[in-house]
Amino acid sequence: MQSTITVVGLGSGDADQLTLGVWRRLQETEHRYVRTDKHPMMRLFAEHGLAYESFDALYEQLDSFPDVYEAIANALIEQAQAKQSLIYAVPGHPMVAERAVQLLRERCPEHGVRLDILGGESFLDQAFTRLGFDPIEGFQLLDAADLKPSLIRTELHTVIGQVYDAFTASDVKLTLMELLPDDYPVTIGHALGVPGEERIVTVPLYELDRTPGYGNLSLIWLPRSTDESLRNRSFERLHEIVSILRGPEGCPWDMEQTHQSIRKNFIEETYEAIEAIDNDDPDGMREEFGDVILQVMLHSQMEEEVGTFTVYDVIQTLNEKLLFRHPHVFGDSAAGDAQEALKNWEQMKAEEKRRKGIDPAAASQLDGIPPDLPALMKAYKLQKKASKVGFDWDQVEPVLDKIAEELDELREAIEAKDADEQANELGDLLFAVVNAARFVHADPEEALARTNMKFKKRFSYIEEQLRISGRTFDQTDLTEMDRFWEEAKRLP
Numbered sequence: 001m002q003s004t005i006t007v008v009g010l011g012s013g014d015a016d017q018l019t020l021g022v023w024r025r026l027q028e029t030e031h032r033y034v035r036t037d038k039h040p041m042m043r044l045f046a047e048h049g050l051a052y053e054s055f056d057a058l059y060e061q062l063d064s065f066p067d068v069y070e071a072i073a074n075a076l077i078e079q080a081q082a083k084q085s086l087i088y089a090v091p092g093h094p095m096v097a098e099r100a101v102q103l104l105r106e107r108c109p110e111h112g113v114r115l116d117i118l119g120g121e122s123f124l125d126q127a128f129t130r131l132g133f134d135p136i137e138g139f140q141l142l143d144a145a146d147l148k149p150s151l152i153r154t155e156l157h158t159v160i161g162q163v164y165d166a167f168t169a170s171d172v173k174l175t176l177m178e179l180l181p182d183d184y185p186v187t188i189g190h191a192l193g194v195p196g197e198e199r200i201v202t203v204p205l206y207e208l209d210r211t212p213g214y215g216n217l218s219l220i221w222l223p224r225s226t227d228e229s230l231r232n233r234s235f236e237r238l239h240e241i242v243s244i245l246r247g248p249e250g251c252p253w254d255m256e257q258t259h260q261s262i263r264k265n266f267i268e269e270t271y272e273a274i275e276a277i278d279n280d281d282p283d284g285m286r287e288e289f290g291d292v293i294l295q296v297m298l299h300s301q302m303e304e305e306v307g308t309f310t311v312y313d314v315i316q317t318l319n320e321k322l323l324f325r326h327p328h329v330f331g332d333s334a335a336g337d338a339q340e341a342l343k344n345w346e347q348m349k350a351e352e353k354r355r356k357g358i359d360p361a362a363a364s365q366l367d368g369i370p371p372d373l374p375a376l377m378k379a380y381k382l383q384k385k386a387s388k389v390g391f392d393w394d395q396v397e398p399v400l401d402k403i404a405e406e407l408d409e410l411r412e413a414i415e416a417k418d419a420d421e422q423a424n425e426l427g428d429l430l431f432a433v434v435n436a437a438r439f440v441h442a443d444p445e446e447a448l449a450r451t452n453m454k455f456k457k458r459f460s461y462i463e464e465q466l467r468i469s470g471r472t473f474d475q476t477d478l479t480e481m482d483r484f485w486e487e488a489k490r491l492p
Contacts, residue, residue: 003080003113007101009093009120013040013194013217017121025118026050031086033076035100038216039091040194052089065145066099073103080113091216093122097143097161123219124159126193130200131221133157138224144168149178154230158222163188163214170209172220179233182206191217239311242297246305259299266295278449324348365389377445379434387438396439403432461488 006029008022018041026032026045032052034042036059045052055075058068080086094101094117101117108115128135138156144163152158152175163169176186183204190213191197203211208220231237245254269291276284300311325348328335335341353359365388369381386392393399410425437444462484466476 001084003083004085004116005076005080005104005108005113006085006087006116006118007094007104008087008089008118009122010034010039010041010089010091011121012092012123012126013191013197015041015044017125017193018044019118019120022118022120025087026089029085029087031079031083032089033079033086034089035072035091035098036216040191040197040217041089041091069099069103072100073107076100076104077107077111077113081111091123093120093124095119096122096124097141123161123192123217127159127189127219127221130192130198131187131189133221133223144172144220147172147175149175152176152179152222154179154222154225154227154234157224160220160222163218163220164216165214166209166212169211169214169220173205173208176205176208176222180205180230187221187223188213189219189221190215192219238293238297242294242301243304246298246301254298257298257302259302262295262298266292266299269295274449278453321352324352374445376430376434376448379431380437380444383435383438393439396436399432399436399439403429403436406432458485458488461485461491 006025008025010022011017011019027048027050032050034052034054036056037052037054038056044050055068055072058071062068062071076086076088088104090098090101092098104115124141133139135157138153140151140153140156140158142151142158142160144160145168147160160172163172176184183206185202186205186208187200187202188208188211190199192200194217197217199213201211225231245251247255269288273285273288273292276288296314297311300309300314304310323330325345326341327333327348328341328344333344335344366382366385369378369385373381383392406425406429410422410429413421413425434444437447462481465484465487466472
């Protein structure tokens with residue numbers, strides 16, 4: 001005779017909601033197991049003298065819920081093989097938020113155990129009734145133990161189950177606060193549908209874990225919201241707006257643009273974002289980063305319109321690249337410091353090329369540098385790549401000697417009044433200076449940007465001093481301006 005496990009749902013807690021079929025099975029079966037006896041239906045067991053074994057002790061013995069559910073599934077299969085037939089009763093419906101039941105569905109066939117599942121009223125039935133919302137409007141059920149901000153969709157009714165205690169409620173609160181205002185109203189439901197035990201209370205989000213009463217029958221409900229400020233926090237809304245702007249009823253200017261027509265905008269917005277970073281301006285960064293993202297969205301939308309790819313393909317490609325190139329985080333490799341992490345990154349980049357049919361050994365060591373990079377940045381990257389294969393000096397002194405040599409050659413070109421040669425020698429001098437930047441561990445673009453800002457600040461001081469004295473540049477001379485410049489250098 002084949003061993004059998006029958007899983008039944010005890011419903012939400014009201015004995016009147018227990019199905020007749022489940023009640024008969026509970027009475028007829030000799031071996032009864034329950035996930036927990038901390039459930040209102042256990043009173044019915046006691047009143048009718050139904051013996052049972054509970055798995056509550058596992059919650060105390062094991063470190064995590066997954067370990068508990070693994071142990072329950074293994075124990076039930078073992079007992080079924082020994083006793084031929086048993087019944088396993090769980091709160092609510094067996095197929096709603098019961099991980100051990102899912103494990104039984106996966107493992108019973110390989111152990112030759114038959115699995116029967118009889119439904120019961122889920123806590124969701126009572127949630128729909130007692131909280132008063134229709135799931136057809138849009139609904140999601142989430143697990144408090146595995147809640148992430150990315151799962152929250154404010155345009156849907158959201159029920160968060162498995163809120164066993166105040167600690168879990170605190171974790172839920174912190175997750176929700178990443179998306180919602182601190183005073184956002186949330187509803188807590190305790191023992192929904194259980195006479196004498198039900199309690200429903202709405203509190204501001206910041207008080208979620210300060211409200212007593214959490215237990216096995218607690219949940220949190222976020223009603224669906226039509227608040228545009230919340231909707232505007234989603235990536236999906238951004239994608240929708242950009243597609244409308246480019247659509248038939250959209251903005252005439254946006255509709256006319258092509259990759260080439262807005263190419264310069266991408267560059268300009270990037271530099272404006274860099275300026276906000278250099279100014280340490282959080283408000284500016286927030287706005288300018290958005291403008292950079294808009295450029296990505298517009299270019300991606302153009303490709304979506306012709307069917308080549310969408311912005312979601314862009315995101316997928318980026319995510320897969322990050323996962324692949326960080327084996328020390330998402331794989332089996334290790335990296336003890338930044339240099340080892342960078343080495344892993346370069347190795348995975350080479351592996352990507354091999355998978356695309358590109359032989360890294362046949363490629364130039366200088367490949368992969370965008371041709372339109374500013375010349376200073378491009379020189380820096382060219383030298384870094386050459387350095388990786390040993391084409392570099394070991395010490396900084398020869399680099400400084402090279403700067404002096406190039407400076408002398410520039411002087412000679414100036415004396416010869418040869419414009420082309422002057423430009424060539426100036427380029428050689430700048431290239432040598434970039435080399436020195438690497439040896440002092442300074443990015444030349446960033447170093448020059450700081451000097452530009454310093455020059456602008458000191459020159460502004462000269463302008464200010466002239467304004468204070470009611471004069472213009474025509475009414476001063478280099479000697480006075482140099483004095484103001486030295487004053488500006490002494491300012492903090």
